[in-house]
Amino acid sequence: MTMESSGPKPILSPEAVRLNAAADSKQEAIILAGKLLVDANCVSEAYIDEMLKREEIITTYVGNGVAIPHGTEASRDLINKTGLSFVQLPQGVKFGDDRAYLVIGIAAKDDSHLQILANLAEILCAEETVAKLIAADTYQEISELLSTTAK
Secondary structure, three states: OOOEOOOOOEOOOHHHEEOOOOOOOHHHHHHHHHHHHHHOOOEOOHHHHHHHHHHHHOOOEEEOOEEOOEOOHHHHHHEOOOEEEEEEEEEEEEEOOEEEEEEEEEEOOOOHHHHHHHHHHHHHOOHHHHHHHHHOOOHHHHHHHHHOOOO
16 A cells, blocks of 8 residues: 555655654543644644544454544544554553554545555554554554555
């Protein structure tokens, strides 16, 4: 997957990345991911509430130390443009019985979220890639790792 959308702007911008973050709860981690989407002008502030509602419906923890929070179907009008946020939590945060070390927020203006989720799932199923993302210390490193299609 490339982190480039159809235009020249990447769907993961430097302002949407937070390294070495800490969160006391999954809600706090989701809010942080949501605020990064707001900062990148992908969504309006109200989208964060929809991300929290989605988490109440069904967990967005996908395994392998990764959660991918996103809004509900009703939140489409709150999305300005497709984008990702990336929160690295070296200490992790509890998502039910599991711990997430990466929280990747998604906002998709259209049905592209399904393709983005599928691409992320393929990339993030590799434990080695997740370990590298947890240890990454630059936006460039994260962007390159997320742009690598799993073999």
